[in-house]
Structure formats: structure tokens, C-alpha cells
Amino acid sequence: MVPDPQTTKAERHELAALLGTTPIVLVGMMGAGKTTVGRRIAAKLGRRFLDSDDEIEAAAGMSIEEFFAAHGEPEFRAGEARVIARLLKEDNIVLATGGGAFVNPETRTLINTNAVSVWIKAEFELLFARVSRRSNRPLLKTANPRDTLKKLIETRYPIYAEAHVTVVSTDVPQDTVANEVIEAVHAHLKDK
Numbered sequence: 001m002v003p004d005p006q007t008t009k010a011e012r013h014e015l016a017a018l019l020g021t022t023p024i025v026l027v028g029m030m031g032a033g034k035t036t037v038g039r040r041i042a043a044k045l046g047r048r049f050l051d052s053d054d055e056i057e058a059a060a061g062m063s064i065e066e067f068f069a070a071h072g073e074p075e076f077r078a079g080e081a082r083v084i085a086r087l088l089k090e091d092n093i094v095l096a097t098g099g100g101a102f103v104n105p106e107t108r109t110l111i112n113t114n115a116v117s118v119w120i121k122a123e124f125e126l127l128f129a130r131v132s133r134r135s136n137r138p139l140l141k142t143a144n145p146r147d148t149l150k151k152l153i154e155t156r157y158p159i160y161a162e163a164h165v166t167v168v169s170t171d172v173p174q175d176t177v178a179n180e181v182i183e184a185v186h187a188h189l190k191d192k
């Protein structure tokens with residue numbers, strides 16, 4: 001794990017002590033920043049960072065895009081649910097989930113029972129700009145990706161809203177979003 005150069009060792013210990021070891025799980029749309037922000041949060045807290053998309057790619061020996069092409073979405077979803085159930089057995093982790101993972105009711109319950117869930121929420125134009133930079137999102141390989149993304153947002157936002165806390169990601173530095181997540185998780189755990 002790479003320590004965050006902007007966070008001193010003493011600060012990392014203090015933050016880690018405040019939060020305990022309950023897993024922190026990031027959910028939300030593709031492009032919201034779960035992976036990039038999640039990695040920063042883990043570095044700030046001295047936790048292990050895990051990403052369900054990366055785990056699936058490593059286990060399958062192929063990219064998400066290749067997996068969708070070879071096996072289809074239903075098999076991807078089944079594998080994603082299994083991978084997340086396995087990863088959630090660990091404490092002291094920050095887990096970035098794939099954009100569709102929280103939509104699965106069993107996975108959602110498992111996450112909300114065993115972790116603090118955080119919806120990284122971003123508005124449509126920001127998401128679209130970000131996902132357009134790379135073409136590794138098979139769900140958006142449609143005739144009208146703008147429309148597809150809009151429809152996914154409409155159906156998924158009420159589901160993501162079931163996360164314990166919501167942090168809005170605007171065009172601010174990743175470090176700021178990471179600090180906001182840590183504060184929001186702390187506030188949630190304090191009130192429990």
C-alpha cells in the first residue's frame with residue numbers, strides 16, 4: 001500500500017483510530033471516481049485498497065470488456081456478486097465496486113450489513129465527459145451512449161441512494177473528494 005505523501009504518519013494513525021476497521025465500500029456510476037478516490041482514501045487511512053473490477057479481470061485473465069464479449073453480462077454480474085462477497089470478509093479495506101454491483105439486491109444488503117457504503121455521486125455531464133475519455137465501458141457501446149448513460153442514471157440513482165452516506169463529486173481535486181468521504185464516514189459511524 002502506498003502512503004499518501006500529503007498525510008503524515010501521525011495523521012494516518014489518528015484517522016484510522018477514528019474509523020476502526022469496518023470496510024468502506026464505494027458505489028456509484030462509472031466515471032464517478034470510485035477507483036481513483038478509493039485508492040487515495042486507502043492511502044490516507046493506511047488501509048488495503050481493493051477494486052472488484054480489477055479482481056474480476058485478474059481472476060478471469062481478461063479485461064472487463066473481453067469478459068462481456070466472451071461470457072455476456074449475466075455471467076459478469078454473477079461473478080461480480082461472488083467476488084464482492086469474498087472481498088467483504090476482510091476488514092480494514094477500502095473497496096471500489098463496479099458501477100452495477102450495488103444494483104444487485106443481495107450484494108446491496110451484504111454491503112450495507114458488513115460495511116459503510118458511500119455513494120460517490122456525480123452529475124451527468126461530468127460523468128459523460130469522464131467516461132468518454134476511455135472506451136473500456138462495454139455498457140456504453142451503444143448507438144447513443146449519452147442516452148444510455150442518462151437511462152442508467154435514472155434507474156440507478158434511487159438505488160445508490162440506499163448507501164449509508166452520499167458524497168457529491170464535482171470537478172474538484174480527487175484529494176478533496178477523498179477527505180470528504182473520510183469525514184462523511186466518520187460522521188456516520190459516530191451517529192450509529
Ligand SMILES: Nc1ncnc2c1ncn2[C@@H]1O[C@H](COP(=O)(O)OP(=O)(O)OP(=O)(O)O)[C@@H](O)[C@H]1O
Nearest residue numbers: 029030031032033034035036098099130172173174
Ligand atoms: N475528482 C476528480 N477530478 C478529476 N478527475 C477525476 C476525479 N475523479 C475521477 N476522475 C477521473 O475520472 C475518470 C474515471 O474515474 P474512475 O475510473 O475512478 O471511476 P469509477 O467510478 O471507478 O468508474 P468505473 O465504475 O467504470 O470503474 C478517471 O480518468 C479519473 O482520473
Ligand SMILES: O=C(O)C1=C[C@@H](O)[C@@H](O)[C@H](O)C1
Nearest residue numbers: 030053064098099100137138
Ligand atoms: O456501471 C456498470 O454496470 C459497469 C461499470 C464498470 O465499473 C464495470 O463493472 C462494467 O463496465 C459495468
Ligand SMILES: [Mg+2]
Nearest residue numbers: 034035053096
Ligand atoms: Mg472503477
